[in-house]
């Protein structure tokens with residue numbers, strides 16, 4: 135479904151991705167873990183096409199996106215939904231208008247009431263149906279993320295990318311988001327990639343987990359495999375210990 | 383001493399390179415914005431909103447600037463003209479100076495400070511909070527969605543504000559002419575009307591054309607800096623500050639060349 139082959143990316147003279155390989159299967163939820171600043175968001179941006187790799191290949195649904203024209207990449211992006219780290223709601227539109235934005239912009243044939251009913255349905259999925267008229271500045275962090283998620287799924291994407299969906303949320307809210315991610319997979323059958331450093335969330339939602347370190351995936355496996363990994367880097371990361379190879 | 387001067391030269395060099403690099407980005411952004419003309423009808427509402435934000439809300443400050451510009455022009459030119467007993471013509475001098483240079487210029491500076499920096503900050507905030515990325519992911523072109531309506535609004539707004547500043551300048555001049563120079567307003571305005579009815583006024587209206595160009599400059603520069611903002615809130619402030627400086631420079635330079643061109647084409 136999604137394949138990254140030997141991807142290199144240098145930003146501001148710093149090597150962020152150094153031969154990253156990733157293969158994500160249809161319908162699975164793949165969680166990328168790793169320390170802050172190791173290039174998790176950069177990996178996501180390469181998948182969405184917001185950044186182009188310096189070398190290497192990104193294949194999505196059998197199409198190589200490296201040399202894609204604007205039309206093609208737009209067509210592909212409409213099959214993807216992205217939940218950004220902070221929700222990234224447009225600040226002068228209320229929740230409903232934010233969720234409706236992709237429809238209003240691209241499906242201009244839809245009538246107002248059709249848009250309204252789609253939006254309402256998506257807001258119900260994320261349990262925000264009562265906050266539709268609020269502005270982004272009046273929402274809590276968790277509500278912003280849920281609104282962002284509603285917007286990400288409004289076009290019925292085949293792939294959803296989550297950038298730290300649970301960071302900065304209380305444990306209860308985190309679990310609500312986790313449940314949402316699981317239900318997206320079950321109800322909509324989407325393929326998901328989730329970037330996080332919240333291990334309890336990773337264990338809960340992941341079919342497979344991959345750890346990124348120095349620009350590469352150094353370990354990959356199911357939650358149990360990662361828990362029992364013998365790799366000292368992975369061991370230190372999941373235990374959160376301050377002594378080990380990560381802090382040397 | 384030597385190292386610091388070396389550093390200074392190095393920094394200056396880097397800044398000059400940066401100015402040219404930015405110029406390239408700004409020009410490309412301007413061109414990309416121009417190509418969005420087809421969505422004029424679809425963005426009508428946003429354009430109108432921006433028009434109110436840029437135009438109507440700038441009226442109070444332009445009022446003061448317009449009046450005082452006219453006053454200072456009247457004071458300085460009045461004193462000289464009086465020496466030659468030509469004080470009856472103060473109004474004409476002010477009319478021409480306002481319409482050709484001072485009006486467009488002052489308006490551009492006000493818009494740069496009020497609207498340009500706000501635009502850079504707004505788009506910069508959107509950039510660092512990933513809203514611009516989100517637009518791109520939704521296949522909404524940020525240039526068409528954000529920059530285009532702002533540019534159209536400002537290009538309409540600037541000439542209108544210039545007319546307003548010019549009028550206020552002439553009025554402010556009349557006040558000073560009366561109380562400092564001792565010229566009756568009747569004569570002041572009569573001379574202006576006589577001038578306007580006998581001479582070709584193209585050159586006066588050419589100042590409005592400058593307004594459109596300044597509108598383009600202000601939006602392209604501030605949006606370019608906003609869209610390239612980085613490093614959180616600090617980067618947003620930086621974008622706003624740099625864009626204002628850049629706009630001042632471009633307005634100053636382009637104004638000279640436009641004036642020269644206008645005089646050449648329409649001047650006697």
Ligand SMILES: Nc1ncnc2c1ncn2[C@@H]1O[C@H](COP(=O)(O)OP(=O)(O)OP(=O)(O)O)[C@@H](O)[C@H]1O
Nearest residue numbers: 145146150168169170171172173174175176177331
């Ligand atoms: N557009 C950019 N230009 C230059 N450098 C960038 C850019 N985006 C990211 N970087 C740098 O690349 C590195 C990796 O960034 P990235 O955002 O992928 O980290 P991350 O793994 O997502 O971290 P976090 O968990 O804190 O979000 C960082 O050091 C960052 O400074």
Ligand SMILES: [Mg+2]
Nearest residue numbers: 174175219297
């Ligand atoms: Mg990140």
